[in-house]
Amino acid sequence: MSPTDREIVRAYRQLYTWSLRAVQFSKPARFTVRDRLRRIFRANDRVSFDQRRIDNTIEFLQGAAREKGLEHRIVKGLTHVWWAESRWRQSDRYLNTWKSNKGREETRILRTAYDPFYHKIRMLNETMGMCI
Template sequence: MSTPDLLHAYRRLLRAGLRAVQFSQPSRATITAQLRAGFRDPKGEFDAERVRRTVWFLNAAAQQRGLEHKILKNLCRVQWQRQYEVRRMGWRLRVDREEKGERKRKSGKMDPDAIKGAEFGHYERTVAMLNDTMGLCLR
């Protein structure tokens, strides 16, 4: 795809997303961050049809408080909560946890809390299935 097409797609998605969340602060920051991450992803693929359908979805979320609005609200809330947890945890604690997990993996000992670290697997699969069935590019 050409650069102007990517730029126009980014702007359309940003405008529709901000209208859908009514420019509210936590959701506005989440939408902007997710959109930036999606367009900066080197493995990402640009599909104009998916962008067009996503803009329709976001416009529908902006027009009335229906299913689209609830889905978007929950996506923003979950992403904001995930980022909040990462910001709240200090960098030393993150490094210590990663080193401890690496040592346990090498020694073969499993963590008694098997759910830790896999909390969002089901959520991510659900969002991926929603994207596939509706032809969207939500994150």
């Protein structure tokens, strides 16, 4: 069954609130979390909405906000890598990979630098039933 607009807005607000608390409202991390949540909620369709996964993610973020344990370190590391990736994608070095003066292998490596990171996130989401 497709979720209502109210359920989607509620999920977005809860994820955003607990994400901000998990990163302790730190300046680069809060903007990184905001931009990532906006992009995900705008791009995904209603069929991929899973309330159970969102509840598990909120519980994980609550643990990260509650104490500086493993959850907090994971969230901190994720936001740092996402921030660095956004800076990387705006840099001249990444934008120059579209020019033909680089070797094919070097271009492939530069474009796929974050693939192992995203594979690990997919595996974490799959095992814990989350949607980070």
